[in-house]
Every structure is written in C-alpha cells, then in structure tokens.
Amino acid sequence: MFDGLKKKLNRFREDVEETAEEKAEEAAEAEAEAEAAETEADPVETETVDTGADAETEAADESTAEDAVGDAPEPEAVSEDADTDTAAEAETVAAETADTEPASDDDDAEPVDVDDADSEYVYEGERPESLASDAAKQALAAEKKDDSSGSSRLKRAASLAMGKVVIEEEDLEDPLWELEMALLQSDVEMQVAEEILETIREKLIGETRKQVQSTGQLVEEALHDALYDVISVGQFDFDQRIAEADKPVTLIFTGINGVGKTTSIAKLAKYFEKQGYSTVLANGDTYRAGANEQIREHAEALDKKLITHEQGGDPAAVIYDAVEYADAHDIDIVLGDTAGRLHTSNDLMAQLEKIDRVVGPDLTIFVDEAVAGQDAVERARKFNDAASIDGAILTKADADSNGGAAISIAYVTGKPILFLGVGQGYDHIERFDPEAMVERLLGEE
Numbered sequence: 001m002f003d004g005l006k007k008k009l010n011r012f013r014e015d016v017e018e019t020a021e022e023k024a025e026e027a028a029e030a031e032a033e034a035e036a037a038e039t040e041a042d043p044v045e046t047e048t049v050d051t052g053a054d055a056e057t058e059a060a061d062e063s064t065a066e067d068a069v070g071d072a073p074e075p076e077a078v079s080e081d082a083d084t085d086t087a088a089e090a091e092t093v094a095a096e097t098a099d100t101e102p103a104s105d106d107d108d109a110e111p112v113d114v115d116d117a118d119s120e121y122v123y124e125g126e127r128p129e130s131l132a133s134d135a136a137k138q139a140l141a142a143e144k145k146d147d148s149s150g151s152s153r154l155k156r157a158a159s160l161a162m163g164k165v166v167i168e169e170e171d172l173e174d175p176l177w178e179l180e181m182a183l184l185q186s187d188v189e190m191q192v193a194e195e196i197l198e199t200i201r202e203k204l205i206g207e208t209r210k211q212v213q214s215t216g217q218l219v220e221e222a223l224h225d226a227l228y229d230v231i232s233v234g235q236f237d238f239d240q241r242i243a244e245a246d247k248p249v250t251l252i253f254t255g256i257n258g259v260g261k262t263t264s265i266a267k268l269a270k271y272f273e274k275q276g277y278s279t280v281l282a283n284g285d286t287y288r289a290g291a292n293e294q295i296r297e298h299a300e301a302l303d304k305k306l307i308t309h310e311q312g313g314d315p316a317a318v319i320y321d322a323v324e325y326a327d328a329h330d331i332d333i334v335l336g337d338t339a340g341r342l343h344t345s346n347d348l349m350a351q352l353e354k355i356d357r358v359v360g361p362d363l364t365i366f367v368d369e370a371v372a373g374q375d376a377v378e379r380a381r382k383f384n385d386a387a388s389i390d391g392a393i394l395t396k397a398d399a400d401s402n403g404g405a406a407i408s409i410a411y412v413t414g415k416p417i418l419f420l421g422v423g424q425g426y427d428h429i430e431r432f433d434p435e436a437m438v439e440r441l442l443g444e445e
C-alpha cells in the first residue's frame with residue numbers, strides 16, 4: 001500500500017542527507033585548512049613564548065615558575081619517552097624547560113628555530129606547563145605521531161563540524177523541487193503538496209543538527225510533521241461518536257457508483273457487529289436498476305435486515321422507513337446507501353437535502369476509491385460543497401501505490417478520512433489512523 005509514495009519520500013530524505021553530508025565534509029575541510037593556516041602563522045607566537053627574554057618576564061611569577069621547575073622533565077627524558085626521538089625535539093623541549101626556569105635567568109637563551117619541523121609540535125603540544133608530566137609528554141608525542149598523516153586532525157575537525165551543520169534554504173532547493181514533483185506525480189493535490197513543502201521548509205531551514213541526531217532523523221521528523229498536519233485534519237473519535245449518539249444512529253453514504261460504496265456499507269455492518277451493535281441496511285439508490293439486488297446479496301451474506309423500495313422511489317422515504325424499523329426493533333445503527341450519479345449536482349444536493357430534512361442523519365460519509373487519485377480528491381471537494389460531508393471512506397487502498405488521495409482528501413475538504421478499504425472481504429476495512437498512516441509512509445521499505 002502506497003509503496004510508490006513511500007519510495008519517493010525516502011528519496012527526499014536521502015537527498016537532503018547527502019547534501020548535508022557534503023556540507024559537513026566541506027565544513028570539516030575548511031576547519032582543517034584554517035587550523036593548518038593558524039599553525040603556519042604560529043612561528044611569531046612561538047618565538048615570543050620561547051625566548052629567554054620571555055622567561056625573564058615570566059620569572060616574576062615565582063610560584064608558578066617554581067612549580068614548573070619542580071615538575072619540568074629533563075630534555076633527555078623526553079628523548080627517551082617520545083617515539084619521535086629527534087635531536088630537534090630535544091632541543092625544543094630544552095628551550096621550553098629554559099622558558100620555565102627562572103633560576104637560570106638566561107638572557108642568552110637561543111630562540112627556538114621556528115622553521116624546524118618541531119615548531120608544529122610546540123604549537124600542538126600547547127604551553128610548556130602542559131609538559132609537566134611524563135604522561136602528558138607521551139600523549140603529546142603520540143598525538144604528534146598520529147597527526148603526521150593529518151587524518152586525526154581532519155577527523156576531529158569533521159566531528160566538530162558535525163555538530164554545527166545548519167540546513168539552509170539553498171540546500172533544500174533541489175530536494176524540495178524533487179519532492180514536489182514526486183508528490184504531484186503521486187496525485188497529491190497541488191495545494192496540499194505546497195502545504196507539505198512549506199512545513200518542511202519551516203522545520204528544516206536554519207535547523208542545527210545536534211551531535212546526537214543525524215540529518216536523516218531531522219528530515220524524517222520534518223516529513224512526519226508535514227504529512228501528519230495535512231492528513232489529520234478534522235479527525236475525531238468515530239467509535240466514541242457512535243457510542244455516545246442517541247440510537248438509532250443514522251449513517252448516509254454518498255459517492256459515485258462503482259467505487260465500493262455498497263461493499264463499504266457491508267463491511268461496516270460487520271465492523272459494528274464486532275463491536276456489539278445491530279444494524280439495518282437501506283437502499284436509497286432508487287435511481288439505478290439492479291441496485292436493490294446488489295445490496296441484497298451483502299445483506300443476505302451478513303444476515304442483516306434490508307429496507308428497499310421500487311426503482312424510481314424516493315430515497316428519503318426508504319431511509320425514513322429504515323429508521324422507523326430500527327426504532328421499532330431496537331436496532332442501533334441504520335446504514336443508508338444513496339445514488340451515486342444523478343443528472344446534475346443540483347439533483348444530488350436536492351436528494352441529500354431531502355434526506356437531511358426527513359431523517360436528520362448523524363453522519364454523511366463520502367466514499368471513493370484511493371486508486372482514483374486526483375479525481376477522488378476533486379469529487380470529495382464537490383460532494384462536500386454540495387452536501388457537507390462529515391468524513392470519508394477511501395476504498396481500494398490495498399491497490400493504491402500513490403497515496404495522493406489518502407494524503408489530500410482531509411486537507412481539501414476539512415473532513416477526516418475515517419476508514420480505509422483494504423480488500424474485497426468484509427473484514428477488509430481499517431480505521432484510518434493518521435499517525436499509523438504517516439509511519440507507514442515513512443517506515444522501512
């Protein structure tokens with residue numbers, strides 16, 4: 001069910017994810033480059049830090065200097081511990097040691113050769129104070145070794161960047177355009193598709209991806225909310241409405257012929273039976289030859305009472321009789337079929353208005369087939385304009401790959417989808433649950 005649409009929604013998620021990943025990589029590279037540039041610019045700073053003159057200045061802070069002296073390693077020790085045991089490195093550390101040794105007061109201390117390969121080590125290894133223990137020394141030496149490939153730094157920069165990726169409008173432009181096309185191809189009504197895109201835009205643009213959250217998750221949440229918002233329009237608790245209504249409850253079904261209206265009435269008779277309600281069926285389709293026979297088959301199969309009149313009779317009168325019958329026999333629910341196609345929509349409206357006047361139905365339910373896509377949406381709009389429906393049943397959802405009607409009808413009419421027909425059997429009817437529908441659309445393929 002709705003497999004085609006599901007694939008398209010998944011593709012959108014992948015597209016945005018891909019764009020965000022590319023962006024994260026670019027950010028990581030930029031960060032790594034910036035870091036490298038900073039390192040190159042470092043010599044000036046290093047020179048200042050490591051000169052004997054600097055040591056003299058720092059000597060003013062005696063307690064700090066003393067601590068440092070106490071813990072300061074011998075240059076030889078560094079050479080022994082560090083894997084990268086080079087003379088240059090020893091020289092660097094020696095310079096650092098001198099830097100922290102006020103007792104020497106050595107104005108003649110040589111500045112460190114900043115062009116030396118180890119100038120980077122000095123930068124990466126931070127201030128000499130951090131060389132206070134062997135463990136720190138070893139860690140720095142190891143880090144230096146790792147960094148020789150530059151990969152760990154790149155990774156670190158990448159992970160920093162991961163936490164900072166902000167989705168911008170331009171990132172979404174292409175994926176959203178693709179999504180709009182996909183929705184329209186899936187028979188989602190234009191206005192509904194635009195609403196979905198707007199919500200996604202609102203939810204994603206400027207959104208900062210948190211460390212714990214992938215872009216995929218963010219997009220999924222945005223899609224979820226956007227779809228849920230349009231699908232759940234007008235939802236009410238159908239079962240509760242039936243339970244609380246005065247009995248008999250009268251339900252009238254409208255919709256064109258052949259979409260599964262009569263079958264849906266039969267399915268609902270079974271649905272209500274399972275809930276402990278009794279039902280009577282009424283054939284208000286007095287317009288079409290053969291309509292009585294068609295519904296009678298269902299009534300007999302389900303062992304339900306059926307009220308009919310002759311072809312050409314008054315539909316309101318048939319349903320009135322059914323309500324009378326229900327009253328007299330303590331039946332809980334009247335299920336009234338109506339003609340699907342009249343000469344004009346005025347006739348249709350006049351028919352439903354008369355039923356309204358004579359019977360005062362509790363709910364008027366529009367039935368159409370999911371596979372009709374945009375046509376079903378358009379018909380729902382017209383029937384709602386003509387007769388103010390209370391909700392819809394979408395049949396043949398089992399055969400529908402697009403899902404456009406299921407997504408659009410509630411938003412377009414302002415009335416909820418109440419049931420999905422999912423097969424030809426009497427049990428093949430599902431309460432429409434917007435959350436379950438969205439999960440189905442966004443779930444694993």
Ligand SMILES: Nc1nc2c(ncn2[C@@H]2O[C@H](COP(=O)(O)OP(=O)(O)OP(=O)(O)O)[C@@H](O)[C@H]2O)c(=O)[nH]1
Nearest residue numbers: 257258259260261262263340395396421422423424
């Ligand atoms: N696959 C599938 N077929 C369905 C579903 N609902 C109805 N059908 C089939 O659709 C066909 C038409 O159903 P009907 O109930 O006769 O349609 P209708 O709208 O009542 O037609 P009229 O009585 O002529 O107004 C039948 O073959 C049903 O079995 C459904 O949910 N899934």
